[in-house]
Amino acid sequence: AQKVTQAQTEISVVEKEDVTLDCVYETRDTTYYLFWYKQPPSGELVFLIRRNSFDEQNEISGRYSWNFQKSTSSFNFTITASQVVDSAVYFCALRGTSNQFYFGTGTSLTVIP
Amino acid sequence: KAGVTQTPRYLIKTRGQQVTLSCSPISGHRSVSWYQQTPGQGLQFLFEYFSETQRNKGNFPGRFSGRQFSNSRSEMNVSTLELGDSALYLCASSLSLTTGTGANVLTFGAGSRLTVL
Numbered sequence: 001a002q003k004v005t006q007a008q009t010e011i012s013v014v015e016k017e018d019v020t021l022d023c024v025y026e027t028r029d030t031t032y033y034l035f036w037y038k039q040p041p042s043g044e045l046v047f048l049i050r051r052n053s054f055d056e057q058n059e060i061s062g063r064y065s066w067n068f069q070k071s072t073s074s075f076n077f078t079i080t081a082s083q084v085v086d087s088a089v090y091f092c093a094l095r096g097t098s099n100q101f102y103f104g105t106g107t108s109l110t111v112i113p
Numbered sequence: 114k115a116g117v118t119q120t121p122r123y124l125i126k127t128r129g130q131q132v133t134l135s136c137s138p139i140s141g142h143r144s145v146s147w148y149q150q151t152p153g154q155g156l157q158f159l160f161e162y163f164s165e166t167q168r169n170k171g172n173f174p175g176r177f178s179g180r181q182f183s184n185s186r187s188e189m190n191v192s193t194l195e196l197g198d199s200a201l202y203l204c205a206s207s208l209s210l211t212t213g214t215g216a217n218v219l220t221f222g223a224g225s226r227l228t229v230l
Binding site: 035037042043044045046047050091100101102103104105106 | 148221223
């Protein structure tokens with residue numbers, strides 16, 4: 001079975017704080033892909049990152065960084081020095097060898113100025 | 114280039130009616146997927162179309178149907194609407210099927226928000 005769990009439903013931080021969004025996945029596939037999407041209030045999901053199961057290197061893109069650990073089946077997302085524009089719902093997703101994406105239920109992030 | 118376009122953006126229907134939602138993918142994208150987003154369930158996969166054929170279907174009743182045209186545009190239809198069908202319906206396009214050796218990135222539209230009264 002494929003499953004993505006985002007245990008944090010809502011998070012509030014004060015601007016400039018760092019925040020980590022957790023994502024735990026379940027799959028029996030040996031080859032799979034993990035994604036993060038951002039959904040601002042406008043509703044359109046915006047692609048942030050894609051990683052495959054064979055690449056456990058952490059990635060940094062500006063204030064964003066991702067920590068992929070197969071040993072704990074986690075793909076966590078950290079925003080450094082958060083800004084008000086980071087306020088959105090963030091979704092983690094999994095695609096294995098089946099034909100569809102499995103999304104977590106999302107984490108709503110509010111950055112307070 | 115233009116993104117994924119969904120119409121209408123908002124609509125209100127009453128129970129028992131039917132609704133048709135439209136999705137125009139990014140030019141050159143041949144795969145279109147539909148998702149239902151509700152506060153309690155998150156994003157639930159409805160179906161995926163490629164080359165005018167439904168290639169995959171989620172766990173939704175037969176009241177939910179879709180199709181894809183030769184220009185890759187897609188429509189989904191919900192018949193005999195129920196209160197629980199109130200949701201944001203998201204369409205996503207990708208270059209090809211979300212299968213195979215590469216996981217194509219889904220590009221989403223802004224969604225159609227359906228309210229059933």
